[in-house]
Amino acid sequence: MKQKIKSLLFSMIRKNFPEFLEEEKRKWHDLHKSIEAVVVHEEPTVNVQAIIQEEKRKWEAEQRYIKNVELLKIEQEKAHEEERRIQADRRDSERRKKTSEMYKNNIRKGKEYELFINKYFYDQGYQTREHGLIHGREDKGIDLIIMKNKVITLIQCKNWKADSKKKINHIMIKEFIGNTQTFIEKNKDKAENYTIERMYIVANDVLDKSAKNFIHENRSVVEFLVIPMKAS
Numbered sequence: 001m002k003q004k005i006k007s008l009l010f011s012m013i014r015k016n017f018p019e020f021l022e023e024e025k026r027k028w029h030d031l032h033k034s035i036e037a038v039v040v041h042e043e044p045t046v047n048v049q050a051i052i053q054e055e056k057r058k059w060e061a062e063q064r065y066i067k068n069v070e071l072l073k074i075e076q077e078k079a080h081e082e083e084r085r086i087q088a089d090r091r092d093s094e095r096r097k098k099t100s101e102m103y104k105n106n107i108r109k110g111k112e113y114e115l116f117i118n119k120y121f122y123d124q125g126y127q128t129r130e131h132g133l134i135h136g137r138e139d140k141g142i143d144l145i146i147m148k149n150k151v152i153t154l155i156q157c158k159n160w161k162a163d164s165k166k167k168i169n170h171i172m173i174k175e176f177i178g179n180t181q182t183f184i185e186k187n188k189d190k191a192e193n194y195t196i197e198r199m200y201i202v203a204n205d206v207l208d209k210s211a212k213n214f215i216h217e218n219r220s221v222v223e224f225l226v227i228p229m230k231a232s
Contacts, residue, residue, distance in 0.1 A: 113159030113229055114143045117201055120227060121146045141179040153197045154180045159229060162204035169207075170214035176200060177222055198222040203229045 114130065122128045126146040144155040156176045158168060180198050184191065198221065205226050207215070215224045 109159050110157070113203055114157050116229055117155065117157050117227060118144055124148075141176050142183055147194075150193065151195045151197060152191055153199050154183065155199045155201055158200075158202045158206070160202065160204060160206045162206065164204075164206050167206055167208035168202070168211050170210040173200060173211055173214050173218075173222065177218075199225060201225045201227055203227065 118128045118130055121144070126148045128147075129145040131142050131145050141156050142154050143157045146153045146155065160166070160168070177198060180196075184196055200215070200222055201224075203226075207224075215222065
């Protein structure tokens with residue numbers, strides 16, 4: 001008898017208990033009548049209300065469990081998302097650190113090459129000025145200034161590896177020429193009676209085709225030299 005009542009309640013309550021209570025009270029009334037009829041004819045001592053409340057309590061407990069499981073999943077996903085963010089930040093930090101180290105290393109190699117070229121010309125009797133080392137980023141692409149026999153030469157140095165994926169193109173050469181022209185205009189009073197020349201010097205031949213063509217077509221404007229870096 002009890003099993004019949006529980007089965008009847010369980011099948012109806014599991015559908016959607018909250019809506020069942022609010023929107024279908026009439027059905028509850030019918031359910032009570034049906035249960036009472038069964039009880040009257042088969043087992044008068046059964047506490048119908050107690051059975052209903054017990055089934056309701058079980059259903060509510062199950063709903064709380066489901067809700068807690070869902071909340072746990074949400075918290076776990078938040079934790080996973082936070083872990084992914086931390087990992088991404090760590091990778092980004094490592095990339096920035098690596099990039100910073102590469103940048104500092106390139107700056108160091110560039111300065112070493114400028115000093116090497118400076119000594120190269122100094123040993124040949126030129127007066128030299130380490131323009132890039134003095135002015136840093138404000139050198140406007142002019143790393144060295146050398147002078148001999150009333151000729152001033154403005155030099156840009158590039159200490160790029162022979163297997164460098166990045167190549168010097170014609171735009172970079174044009175930019176150097178433009179920077180030297182600006183420098184000459186600003187210092188024309190100091191360079192009066194001097195011949196001004198330009199020189200682009202690299203440790204390895206890392207010019208692309210466009211740069212080589214431009215250098216060839218503008219030999220009278222800029223001279224190109226490859227002077228390998230030698231250990232001192």
